[in-house]
Amino acid sequence: MGKPIKIKAKIKGDIAEVKALMPHPMESGARVDADTGETVPKHYIQEVVCKHNGNVVNTAFWGTGVSKDPYMAFKFKGAKAGDTLEISWKDNTGDTSVKEVTLK
Amino acid sequence: MRLQRRALIRSLFTAAAVLAVPRWVFASRPDAAFNADNSDTVVKDLFEGSIAESDQITLKVPDIAENGAVVPVTVSTALADVESISIMVENNPTPLVAMFELSPQSIPDVSVRMKMGESSMVRTVVKAGGKLYSASKEVKVTIGGCGG
Numbered sequence: 001m002g003k004p005i006k007i008k009a010k011i012k013g014d015i016a017e018v019k020a021l022m023p024h025p026m027e028s029g030a031r032v033d034a035d036t037g038e039t040v041p042k043h044y045i046q047e048v049v050c051k052h053n054g055n056v057v058n059t060a061f062w063g064t065g066v067s068k069d070p071y072m073a074f075k076f077k078g079a080k081a082g083d084t085l086e087i088s089w090k091d092n093t094g095d096t097s098v099k100e101v102t103l104k
Numbered sequence: 105m106r107l108q109r110r111a112l113i114r115s116l117f118t119a120a121a122v123l124a125v126p127r128w129v130f131a132s133r134p135d136a137a138f139n140a141d142n143s144d145t146v147v148k149d150l151f152e153g154s155i156a157e158s159d160q161i162t163l164k165v166p167d168i169a170e171n172g173a174v175v176p177v178t179v180s181t182a183l184a185d186v187e188s189i190s191i192m193v194e195n196n197p198t199p200l201v202a203m204f205e206l207s208p209q210s211i212p213d214v215s216v217r218m219k220m221g222e223s224s225m226v227r228t229v230v231k232a233g234g235k236l237y238s239a240s241k242e243v244k245v246t247i248g249g250c251g252g
Contacts, residue, residue, distance in 0.1 A: 064198060066201060067218055073213075073214065074210065075210070075211040
């Protein structure tokens with residue numbers, strides 16, 4: 001299980017503005033460890049799925065070019081207090097992390 | 105003969121079912137495009153048809169990035185019926201950074217932070233209403249973000 005995702009969401013009118021932080025090394029496979037001199041293998045998030053009340057609103061596919069500890073922001077319509085927002089990711093090793101919050 | 109016809113009918117139904125899938129049911133990750141080492145190949149892998157430059161797209165990136173390991177990028181657009189937003193850094197070893205697939209409920213306004221190995225054109229391609237639009241901007245990087 002990956003590290004927990006941090007989600008900040010606020011509703012303006014019926015629009016939800018979401019910011020998410022996902023602690024993850026995001027190793028591109030090109031970095032050389034300064035201590036061991038060995039290349040650090042690829043380890044990065046490939047897919048992020050964002051669901052509002054169970055419906056997918058945004059699917060992000062990522063490559064190795066996304067920064068370490070990824071930050072992502074997005075917006076969607078039709079949100080109201082009490083709705084659920086779930087964000088999950090899956091990396092190239094099959095590891096995952098899921099977080100659900102209630103909008104307020 | 106009858107069996108063949110049955111198979112044919114079945115395949116027609118399958119084709120119809122595939123076509124009937126709403127456009128916001130998402131495809132799987134386009135791995136080939138993410139592994140491609142040049143942006144022309146990425147575009148060929150991801151999209152069909154011509155891409156028009158559009159002033160309806162706002163690509164927000166810094167002019168100068170002091171730290172190539174963390175370059176903020178925001179893409180928003182006034183275009184209607186946006187289906188996907190892709191972001192590429194042309195000079196990165198694998199240019200495709202991210203592709204966001206948006207449901208009709210989404211507002212086309214996404215942000216992410218990306219790595220840039222060196223100064224490069226940053227390009228976004230927006231698919232909206234079945235058509236393709238793009239915008240690009242150059243970012244100068246003073247410290248590259250690939251060696252860590």
